[in-house]
Amino acid sequence: MSRVTFPGRPASTGIALGSAYRTDRVHPTTLPRRCGGDPVQHIIDAFDAVHRRMLDLAESLRSQGQPEQADIMEVAGYIAADPDLRATAVRHAEQGSPVTVAISQAVHVYATALSHLDDATLAERATDVRQIGRRALAWLHGDTDTDHEGPLVLFAHEIGAADLLEPHAPVVAAVSVTGGPNSHAAIVARSLGIPLLLGVDRAALDVADGVEVLVDHRQVVLHPEEGERRTALSTMDQLRARRVELRTQRDLASQTSDGHTVVLRANIATPADARAAVDARCDGVGLLRTELPFLDAATWPSFGQHTAALVPVFRQLAGRPVTVRTLDYADDKLPPFLRHEGQQLGRGLPLMLAAPEAFTDQFRAILTAGAATDLRVMIPMVADAAELRACRELLDKAAAEIGVTSPPLGAMVELPEAVANIDQIAAEAGFISIGSNDLTCQILGLDRRDPAAAPAMTAHPDVLRAIAAVVTTAHDHGLQVSVCGDAATHRDVIPLLVGLDCDILSVAPSAADEVRARVRSLARTRCAALAADALACSTIEEVRQLLEAVAPTPAISP
Template sequence: MGALRGVGIGAGVAQGPVIRMAEPLPAPENVKSVLGAEAERARIRDAIAAVAAELTARAESAGGAAQEVLEAQAMIAEDPTLQDEVDARIDDGATAEWAVHDAFAGFKATLEAVGGYLGERAADLDDIAQRVLARLRGVAAPGVPDPGHPFVLVARDLAPADTALLKLDQVLALITSDGGPTSHTAILAREKGIVAVVGVVQATGLSDGETVIVDAAAGAVTTMPSPDELARATERASARQSAEALPATPGALADGTPIALLANLGKPADAADAVSRGAEGVGLFRTEFLFLSAAQAPTVAQQRESYRELLAAFEGKKVVVRLLDAGADKPLAFLNDAHEENPALGLRGLRALRASEDILREQLTALAEADAETSADLWVMAPMVTTVEETAYFTTLAREYGLKTAGVMVEVPASALLADRVLAHADFASIGTNDLTQYTMAADRMLGSVAGFQDPWHPAVLRLVGEVGAAGARAGKPVGICGEAAADPLLAVVLVGLGATSLSMAPAALSDVRLALSERTLEEARRLAEIALTADDAAGARAAVAAALV
């Protein structure tokens, strides 16, 4: 018996036999083509077109966050700059296989050097290159295995195209040796409700067929489990299923303190799932889906229709809409096409909107018109607000358009430390824990090399959350959490203890968080928060809080 440690996603537990994901296809040899440049170029065009079409089809089938990721991959596959690099190698006499392998590798290195959103997309190039190579060779692309029975999937990491279409009736749990709590694999696993533990460095030593217990709540993988351990895991899984089957109730602590449980959504079509899982409203509606796939900003009419559809799904309930959060990991040529050495620290969020105020005003116009046509309680917030002056600018502008509730995203330490002054102007604050962790820990959340620093359990991050929570309490204004941290059931209790009045997350996480809150009083939540704050690091905070509950 042994336990391998990683970062758990959610609170589920599962057991079953390990099946390892196949290793990538071997690199082709650098030999001269015998077919000629035109024939090789035609082979590549056909292969890339087929891969792009497959990724697009998977995107439409997957929906949710996976759709955006897969659509981005399809666009990368057909990127003209990348195609020029491939053609240059063909012109030098290379085979299609070598041209793809070498061009994609060079393009990946370039994107990694840029960092930010493009740095993250670099990881997708390996998956795309493998799919194109498989097409050229006439073999199946490496992907999720299908042994014909339920299994625990073990992989270094999963490409978005694979994670998007995992067969939930076959994949009992997921273990990866790479990645962190904010990696694509973790986010998509959370969205689909898959039991997962990521960043398990020793997972590469697991063998096909061996039985393991995957405990997301504990962030552990138990090898060679005893019969008693297997029985306890089965009981826990059954209890969790029973709890999920119960009618959803409003979020509340054991002493009756209400904590609204809201959903993070990426497009109006996601609303039905959130409602069916008992979401009390929307804590974060990302409006980027309207802009990212467009060559120019959508019209007011186009935006209004999407916002109206969303608001109509939540009549009488709170819906928090985040204005366009472009820049950094979501660049838009029509908003800011200037090269930036470090786009995560550049013209992004409200900064970018303010520099193109016509886009900001059009978005506010569309929201105001949609609000007038529906009965939801619309709240609007600006992304990446850093200063008190920015807060005053945005809230004044929002009210100019008749939007009655205007707030800000707290994602950088500056606005957290001045939360009392920020909330003097804003009606509410919503803490984006992904970015707040990134900026507090000086660790780009798109870089796997520093994924270990990307943990919202770190006491430095929690202390900033506490600053905002305390400021909100003094001002009598709501403080929500809308980052991935809210989906961690144990951390959710700590966040409430730090002053959060609402939690917003992927809909699949709602039942686990609802149960975790119902077992603790506000006094207990505050005590657990104090315990977490006394730790020296993220692992210590998590372990100390878990130990206090034993």
């Protein structure tokens, strides 16, 4: 057979060789095995079967010491059990739609609502809903999980997390027409260390099961040539050895070759994330997200609700530095009680300050749940010093109510206004954290979901100059500066951040090993000279050329 290639973009990098297997073969609308009986019961039975399968898979993964993957499967199980999703499907069936159409319509409504959210992380939860629908339809058609000859390269219009975790033959890679880097499938792929390629042409789905496939960081190759096979196998061996080697280095300091320490912390949201951060030997948590459990809230979360969500996370982190970000509501992640037809919120902080009792409840919960940690509190999307002062008053009130000392209060710099006001903000803050994702998009006028809004864009001279101004001013006030966006994991941006004298890099636990190794490969003096040259550039193309001229590793990709 002749060699065929399909380009794509990586959500998880790597290289793999295996046999093609498509997970989402199309089923007919009619049900050959379940055409009689109560359609409502068919819907309930189908969702029940998927619910049980996801929970069984979660239990199996947890017993194998894979808590993060198990948590993701539990979330999928909860989606299958969602009474509103089921009721919507039942309503369509009662209105005369065939069972398969009723399920598809219900899934479409839910997935569409999620996909229209501006926040990439939340929008990509639509993938999880569609995966549940696909599995319910497959069950109705009598499909069961069977073993396949492997190793497998999975193909689908939209790969789901469960596809990667099902106990078939080993899955070594996955290829998807749609999906994004914040999907559960992408998270699982990165945690498993297997490549996931997105944005591949639909024609790739015509591949027959069993065809040999090569996947690397930029393309899918059907029927690879012998030379490509040998190279791929050699590279795979080297990458496996690299991962093993990095794990053995977890107890080494995150320090440059000339003795400069760059503190390595973790971005987390769940107990599984916290355990992973500890395992990766991160020096605590640089960002604990708190809004995710409350995106469907009907009212402001109570003290009890906040505490219930936080205690399981803090339980993993006793004695460690933990920086908790308060609720980060915004237009792209609004709970129902804050949604108003035709009204744009912009930032959530003004609304938080306008609900002081609710804000104080969260502060009280953070102080209570985090009492056994080295606690810090961080306010997102701060625009000026007055906002931070108002937050400090509420935090001090909460601390006085429960009889504890107020922890350091810091500001996230994510807005051009905050950069302009950094001297006044730093005078009020206990520390500064740069949210590089939002700051980069705000300065360059990019949408967060734009493919161009990649971590590499933080190397744009305009963004670097903003970061340099923030770091210099914060240090003048005796404050540490952390970077908690994805730029802190990009191997070509890290030298620039080190050179700009950022004190802390806070990254996903799965990225900690590579970031530590990258820091240890650098010399601070050389990074400082590189950053100074980059600040003098006019375009990101000039920065790329600068990096290509001085770095032995690949420079920033467009």
